[in-house]
Amino acid sequence: MMLKNRWKKATCLILTIISAVCLGKVDVKAADYWPDAPETLSPGVILMEESTGTILYEKNSDEAHYPASITKIMTTLLALENGNLSDMVTFSDDAINNTEGSGIARDYGEQMTLEQCLYGVMLESANECAYAVAEHVGGTVENFVDMMNAKAKELGCTNTHFANPHGLQDENHYTTAHDMALIAQAAYQNETFRIIIGTKMYTIPPTNKHAEETVLRNHHDMLCTYHNANRKYLYPYCVGGKTGYTATANSTLVTYAEKDGMTLICVVMDTQSPNQFIDTVNLFDYAFDNFQVLNVAENDTDYSAETTVDNGNLDNIAPFVELDKEAVIVLPKTAEFSDTSSSVEYNDSDPEIAGSITYTYAGRNVGKADIKTTGVVVEGYAFDNESTEEEEQEAVSTVQVKPIVVVLLIVAVILLGVLLFFLKRFYDNYYIIKHNRAVRRDRKDQKRRIRKKRRRRRRWR
Secondary structure (H helix, E strand, C coil): CHHHHHHHHHHHHHHHHHHHHHHHHCCCCCCCCCCCCCCCCCCEEEEEECCCCCEEEEECCCCEECCHHHHHHHHHHHHHHHCCCCCEEECCHHHHHCCCCCCCCCCCCCEEEHHHHHHHHHHCCCHHHHHHHHHHHHCCHHHHHHHHHHHHHHCCCCCCECCCCCCCCCCCCEEEHHHHHHHHHHHHCCHHHHHHHCCCEEEECCCCCCCCCEEEECCCCCCCCHHHCCCCCCCCCEEEEEEEEECCCEEEEEEEEEECCEEEEEEEEEECCCHHHHHHHHHHHHHHHHEEEEEHHHHCCCCCCCCCEECCCCCEECCCEEECCCCEEEEECCCCHHHCEEEEEECCCCCCEEEEEEEEECCEEEEEEEEEECCCCCCCCHHHHCCCHHHHHHHHHHCCCCHHHHHHHHHHHHHHHHHHHHHHHHHHHHHHHHHHHHHHHHHHHHHHHHHHHHHHHHHHC
């Protein structure tokens, strides 16, 4: 308990110091500049940097639209989080009968692994595969849809409601470009998801219903050419994504791109093809040309990860908090790290995270860095003389001294001192006193003898 309290006091003090330093950079500078984005043709668009969540561009991003097959990003994310890739999925009659549109012609009672189903979902946008996955993972499609909506809420989506796992038209099935970007951001953090969406071709081996292999091809025209389609939208930095289309939803698209350490997510909704590709390519070029990613730990001079703590014994111990070495922020290439403003927030809910620093530039959040604990135990330091209220109460309850007791103790000590003083004087003069007494006795004896002699002489006379 004592070490825990000391750690908290030390952490609070350090965060307070950081806050004081950061408060000097609150005002947005007149020189802050955000590059102008190109015009977009689509009605609902957002461009987000993946690792920080920084919104580089948005257009009506909170308006609800029908998502069509980009819904399958949520379906795949939930399957990866709650299923086992080696699980055998059996296609029910409902999976075949209740879906239409894009698919890979599965049969009643056909069996494939969950992994194979997910490749069918994301590459060929197979609706029957999405339905079968939902039944397998959720028990029923209805339960799986509930999982989808719960996950959307968990991720911070504010205007999203899913009604099915595949995206076929339903009036109660809608989302926004911003909410879809949050879902795409969460999915991209899963390594298996990244592998699946970046796959251009995948082969499903023969099954219990198909004697031949089934070859899957990715439909995303920015990643590869689908069925020898036009190559004009191929994008060298595209690493995957998901297409969508229904007559009501129009074309929708989610795309990921990576370059120079920066990962981008672009969501386009309710547009006419090929505007989804044109807008995405233009926004990617805009971001890569105008923005940069900066590592926080390497650039933040207001907080030093090398800070040490004096343990009170003329030695220093290693720092017990440090900035997350992987944290980054996104800034225009015309800006420097020192141009940002920052604020510190203390966190006592996670023992591994002491707090976080949020960075802003030009009125926008551009990234955040966690202040992590290092596991160093602080057993003594300059903060020890500052007891907590709880410790002070414990001290009062265990040691209670009345004033009269203190006075009596002081008097007793004084008397004891006086007694010891006279005893020492007596001991030092003991032999002198004894000699003086002997001399006085001898003198008295001598006087008595003299008086006796005198009396005798008188008698003889």
